[in-house]
Amino acid sequence: xxxxxxxxxxxxxxxxxxxxxxxxxxxxxxxxxxxxxxxxxxxxxxxxxxxxxxxxxxxxxxxxxxxxxxxxxxxxxxxxxxxxxxxxxxxxxxxxxxxxxxxxxxxxxxxxx
Amino acid sequence: xxxxxxxxxxxxxxxxxxxxxxxxxxxxxxxxxxxxxxxxxxxxxxxxxxxxxxxxxxxxxxxxxxxxxxxxxxxxxxxxxxxxxxxxxxxxxxxxxxxxxxxxxxxxxxxxx
Numbered sequence: 001x002x003x004x005x006x007x008x009x010x011x012x013x014x015x016x017x018x019x020x021x022x023x024x025x026x027x028x029x030x031x032x033x034x035x036x037x038x039x040x041x042x043x044x045x046x047x048x049x050x051x052x053x054x055x056x057x058x059x060x061x062x063x064x065x066x067x068x069x070x071x072x073x074x075x076x077x078x079x080x081x082x083x084x085x086x087x088x089x090x091x092x093x094x095x096x097x098x099x100x101x102x103x104x105x106x107x108x109x110x111x112x113x
Numbered sequence: 114x115x116x117x118x119x120x121x122x123x124x125x126x127x128x129x130x131x132x133x134x135x136x137x138x139x140x141x142x143x144x145x146x147x148x149x150x151x152x153x154x155x156x157x158x159x160x161x162x163x164x165x166x167x168x169x170x171x172x173x174x175x176x177x178x179x180x181x182x183x184x185x186x187x188x189x190x191x192x193x194x195x196x197x198x199x200x201x202x203x204x205x206x207x208x209x210x211x212x213x214x215x216x217x218x219x220x221x222x223x224x225x226x
Contacts (some may be wrong), residue, residue, distance in 0.1 A: 004156070033213070042117075042203050042216030043157070056213060090156055099207055099214060100145060100164065104156035 004093050004105035012111045013081050021076040021108045025093030031055070032074040033102060034066060037088040049074055050097045078110075086112045115140040115206050117217035125223045126194045134189040134220045136204030146187040147205040147214065148178055157203065163187060174198070194224045 005024045013019050025032050031050045035043035045058035049068035063079040072093070078085055088109050092102035116139045126132045138144055145164055149157040161172025168180045178189045187204060201221050205214040 040218070042205075042218050043214075044216070045213040048213065056211060058213065092157075097211065099212070100147075100162060102159070102214075104149075104158070106154070106156045 004091060004103050006089075006091055006105040006108050008108060009106070010109045010111075012113065014113050015081055015083060017081050017112075018077065018079045019081060019110060021078075021089050021091075021110070023074045023076070023091035023093075023105055025072045025074070025091075026103050029093035029095050029103070030072050031094045031097050032068055032072065033092045033094070034074070034076045035090040035092065036060070036085075037090060037107070038084075039087070043090055046076070048097070055097055081112045083112050086110060115144075115208055115212075115215045117204050117206050117215055119202075119204055119217035119220045121220050122218075123221045123223065125225060128196055128224050128226050129193050132189075132191050132194040132198070132222065132224070134202050134204075134222060136187045136189065136217060137185050138187060138204070138206040139185065140206050140208050142209055144180075144185075144187075145207045145209065146178070146180060147207075148172065148176070148187075148189050149203045149205065149216075151201040151203065151219070153200075160189070160202075194222075196224050196226050198222060199224045 033048040034046040037043040047057040052068045068074045088107040092104045094102045148160040163180045204217045
Protein backbone atom coordinates (compact mmCIF):
# COMPACT_ATOMS: atom_id res chain seq x y z
CA UNK A 1 0.00 0.00 0.00
CA UNK A 2 1.57 3.28 -1.11
CA UNK A 3 1.23 6.35 1.04
CA UNK A 4 0.41 9.89 0.02
CA UNK A 5 3.06 11.47 -2.18
CA UNK A 6 3.50 15.08 -3.23
CA UNK A 7 5.60 16.79 -5.86
CA UNK A 8 7.70 18.78 -6.07
CA UNK A 9 9.35 18.80 -2.66
CA UNK A 10 10.47 22.39 -2.93
CA UNK A 11 9.60 25.17 -5.30
CA UNK A 12 10.70 28.78 -5.69
CA UNK A 13 8.56 31.23 -7.65
CA UNK A 14 8.35 34.98 -8.04
CA UNK A 15 5.42 37.20 -7.24
CA UNK A 16 2.73 37.16 -9.93
CA UNK A 17 3.64 33.73 -11.28
CA UNK A 18 1.44 30.67 -11.26
CA UNK A 19 2.21 27.32 -9.62
CA UNK A 20 0.84 23.79 -9.75
CA UNK A 21 1.36 21.32 -6.93
CA UNK A 22 0.57 17.62 -7.23
CA UNK A 23 -0.66 14.96 -4.86
CA UNK A 24 -1.13 11.23 -5.29
CA UNK A 25 -3.59 9.79 -2.83
CA UNK A 26 -3.14 6.63 -0.85
CA UNK A 27 -4.35 3.49 -2.56
CA UNK A 28 -8.09 3.06 -2.11
CA UNK A 29 -8.74 6.69 -1.12
CA UNK A 30 -11.06 8.81 -3.25
CA UNK A 31 -10.88 12.05 -1.27
CA UNK A 32 -8.08 14.61 -1.20
CA UNK A 33 -7.86 17.66 1.03
CA UNK A 34 -5.34 20.48 0.70
CA UNK A 35 -3.94 22.56 3.54
CA UNK A 36 -1.65 25.58 3.73
CA UNK A 37 0.80 25.69 6.64
CA UNK A 38 2.50 29.05 6.99
CA UNK A 39 5.66 29.27 9.06
CA UNK A 40 4.85 29.00 12.75
CA UNK A 41 1.19 28.22 12.13
CA UNK A 42 -1.00 25.18 12.01
CA UNK A 43 -2.37 23.87 8.73
CA UNK A 44 -5.33 25.77 7.27
CA UNK A 45 -7.91 23.99 5.16
CA UNK A 46 -7.99 25.15 1.53
CA UNK A 47 -10.45 22.73 -0.10
CA UNK A 48 -11.41 19.10 -0.45
CA UNK A 49 -12.10 17.03 -3.57
CA UNK A 50 -14.26 13.94 -3.58
CA UNK A 51 -14.75 11.88 -6.73
CA UNK A 52 -13.49 14.76 -8.88
CA UNK A 53 -15.86 17.36 -7.37
CA UNK A 54 -15.06 20.09 -4.85
CA UNK A 55 -16.56 19.08 -1.51
CA UNK A 56 -15.91 22.08 0.66
CA UNK A 57 -13.68 25.12 0.66
CA UNK A 58 -11.96 27.15 3.33
CA UNK A 59 -11.39 30.88 3.45
CA UNK A 60 -9.07 31.17 0.44
CA UNK A 61 -9.48 33.42 -2.61
CA UNK A 62 -10.49 32.04 -6.02
CA UNK A 63 -6.92 32.22 -7.28
CA UNK A 64 -6.50 28.99 -5.30
CA UNK A 65 -8.08 26.28 -7.42
CA UNK A 66 -7.88 22.55 -7.69
CA UNK A 67 -8.56 19.46 -9.70
CA UNK A 68 -9.03 15.81 -8.98
CA UNK A 69 -8.44 13.20 -11.64
CA UNK A 70 -10.18 9.85 -12.25
CA UNK A 71 -7.34 8.06 -10.46
CA UNK A 72 -8.05 10.38 -7.46
CA UNK A 73 -4.74 12.20 -7.69
CA UNK A 74 -5.09 15.94 -7.32
CA UNK A 75 -3.57 19.29 -8.23
CA UNK A 76 -3.53 22.57 -6.40
CA UNK A 77 -3.12 25.62 -8.62
CA UNK A 78 -2.31 29.06 -7.33
CA UNK A 79 -2.44 32.05 -9.70
CA UNK A 80 -0.95 35.51 -9.25
CA UNK A 81 1.35 34.40 -6.46
CA UNK A 82 1.82 36.73 -3.51
CA UNK A 83 4.61 36.77 -0.95
CA UNK A 84 2.19 35.52 1.71
CA UNK A 85 1.60 32.36 -0.31
CA UNK A 86 4.99 31.14 0.87
CA UNK A 87 4.16 28.09 2.96
CA UNK A 88 4.22 24.33 3.24
CA UNK A 89 1.33 22.88 1.25
CA UNK A 90 0.02 19.61 2.56
CA UNK A 91 -2.37 17.22 0.96
CA UNK A 92 -4.22 14.51 2.81
CA UNK A 93 -6.16 11.60 1.40
CA UNK A 94 -9.02 9.72 3.00
CA UNK A 95 -11.75 7.27 2.06
CA UNK A 96 -15.25 8.55 1.29
CA UNK A 97 -14.89 12.16 2.47
CA UNK A 98 -13.82 10.96 5.90
CA UNK A 99 -12.44 13.89 7.88
CA UNK A 100 -11.45 11.62 10.72
CA UNK A 101 -9.15 9.31 8.80
CA UNK A 102 -6.78 11.55 6.84
CA UNK A 103 -3.31 10.51 5.80
CA UNK A 104 -0.96 13.39 5.09
CA UNK A 105 1.75 13.65 2.52
CA UNK A 106 5.17 15.17 3.25
CA UNK A 107 4.23 18.51 1.73
CA UNK A 108 5.57 20.91 -0.86
CA UNK A 109 7.53 23.89 0.40
CA UNK A 110 6.68 26.91 -1.76
CA UNK A 111 8.78 30.06 -1.54
CA UNK A 112 7.56 33.19 -3.31
CA UNK A 113 10.17 35.90 -3.87
CA UNK B 114 -17.01 28.65 14.14
CA UNK B 115 -14.61 26.25 15.77
CA UNK B 116 -11.20 27.17 17.14
CA UNK B 117 -8.28 25.60 18.95
CA UNK B 118 -5.81 27.14 21.38
CA UNK B 119 -2.46 25.68 22.22
CA UNK B 120 -1.26 28.06 24.92
CA UNK B 121 2.38 26.95 24.94
CA UNK B 122 4.64 27.53 21.95
CA UNK B 123 7.32 25.34 23.52
CA UNK B 124 7.38 22.61 26.14
CA UNK B 125 10.64 21.30 27.53
CA UNK B 126 10.81 18.07 29.50
CA UNK B 127 13.57 15.75 30.67
CA UNK B 128 13.73 12.27 29.25
CA UNK B 129 11.83 9.82 31.42
CA UNK B 130 9.59 12.49 32.91
CA UNK B 131 5.88 12.74 32.16
CA UNK B 132 4.85 15.25 29.52
CA UNK B 133 1.70 17.25 28.90
CA UNK B 134 0.88 19.35 25.88
CA UNK B 135 -2.18 21.51 26.39
CA UNK B 136 -5.11 22.13 24.10
CA UNK B 137 -8.43 23.90 24.56
CA UNK B 138 -11.14 24.15 21.95
CA UNK B 139 -14.34 25.91 21.00
CA UNK B 140 -16.98 24.26 18.83
CA UNK B 141 -20.74 24.16 18.47
CA UNK B 142 -22.16 20.81 19.47
CA UNK B 143 -20.12 17.72 20.19
CA UNK B 144 -16.44 18.05 19.33
CA UNK B 145 -14.33 15.72 17.27
CA UNK B 146 -10.77 16.14 18.61
CA UNK B 147 -7.42 15.09 17.21
CA UNK B 148 -3.71 15.17 17.90
CA UNK B 149 -1.12 15.08 15.13
CA UNK B 150 2.67 15.15 15.27
CA UNK B 151 5.00 16.67 12.70
CA UNK B 152 8.68 15.81 12.43
CA UNK B 153 11.08 18.05 10.45
CA UNK B 154 10.46 17.93 6.69
CA UNK B 155 7.61 15.50 7.18
CA UNK B 156 3.86 15.68 6.90
CA UNK B 157 1.48 15.28 9.81
CA UNK B 158 1.20 11.92 11.50
CA UNK B 159 -2.00 10.97 13.29
CA UNK B 160 -1.61 10.20 17.01
CA UNK B 161 -5.13 9.82 18.38
CA UNK B 162 -8.68 11.08 18.21
CA UNK B 163 -11.74 11.49 20.39
CA UNK B 164 -15.13 11.11 18.78
CA UNK B 165 -17.27 9.67 21.56
CA UNK B 166 -17.02 7.27 24.47
CA UNK B 167 -14.31 7.01 27.13
CA UNK B 168 -12.80 10.38 27.98
CA UNK B 169 -9.30 8.89 28.07
CA UNK B 170 -8.09 8.08 24.60
CA UNK B 171 -5.00 6.00 23.95
CA UNK B 172 -3.02 6.51 20.78
CA UNK B 173 0.20 5.75 18.99
CA UNK B 174 3.67 5.68 20.55
CA UNK B 175 2.36 5.56 24.13
CA UNK B 176 0.51 8.87 23.92
CA UNK B 177 -2.90 9.44 25.44
CA UNK B 178 -5.26 12.37 25.77
CA UNK B 179 -8.05 13.22 28.14
CA UNK B 180 -11.25 14.85 26.95
CA UNK B 181 -12.67 17.25 29.53
CA UNK B 182 -15.99 18.66 28.39
CA UNK B 183 -16.44 21.12 31.27
CA UNK B 184 -13.02 22.65 30.69
CA UNK B 185 -13.22 22.25 26.88
CA UNK B 186 -9.77 20.73 26.94
CA UNK B 187 -8.03 17.82 25.27
CA UNK B 188 -4.51 17.68 26.69
CA UNK B 189 -1.96 15.25 25.28
CA UNK B 190 0.02 13.20 27.78
CA UNK B 191 2.70 10.58 27.99
CA UNK B 192 3.92 8.98 31.20
CA UNK B 193 7.60 8.83 30.23
CA UNK B 194 9.05 11.07 27.53
CA UNK B 195 11.63 9.93 24.99
CA UNK B 196 14.14 12.09 23.15
CA UNK B 197 12.57 10.80 19.93
CA UNK B 198 9.26 12.42 20.98
CA UNK B 199 10.80 15.82 20.22
CA UNK B 200 8.64 17.28 17.45
CA UNK B 201 5.84 19.72 16.69
CA UNK B 202 2.43 18.72 18.02
CA UNK B 203 -0.89 19.95 16.67
CA UNK B 204 -4.30 19.74 18.23
CA UNK B 205 -7.30 19.92 15.89
CA UNK B 206 -11.06 20.08 16.25
CA UNK B 207 -14.04 19.83 14.00
CA UNK B 208 -17.78 19.97 14.44
CA UNK B 209 -20.07 17.15 13.41
CA UNK B 210 -21.20 16.80 9.82
CA UNK B 211 -19.20 17.64 6.73
CA UNK B 212 -16.85 20.11 8.39
CA UNK B 213 -13.08 20.31 8.03
CA UNK B 214 -10.45 20.18 10.73
CA UNK B 215 -9.31 23.38 12.39
CA UNK B 216 -5.78 23.18 13.73
CA UNK B 217 -4.04 24.98 16.55
CA UNK B 218 -0.74 26.78 16.00
CA UNK B 219 1.25 23.89 17.35
CA UNK B 220 3.47 23.25 20.36
CA UNK B 221 7.10 22.37 19.96
CA UNK B 222 8.08 19.61 22.37
CA UNK B 223 11.72 19.27 23.27
CA UNK B 224 12.77 16.23 25.30
CA UNK B 225 16.22 16.60 26.79
CA UNK B 226 18.42 13.61 27.57
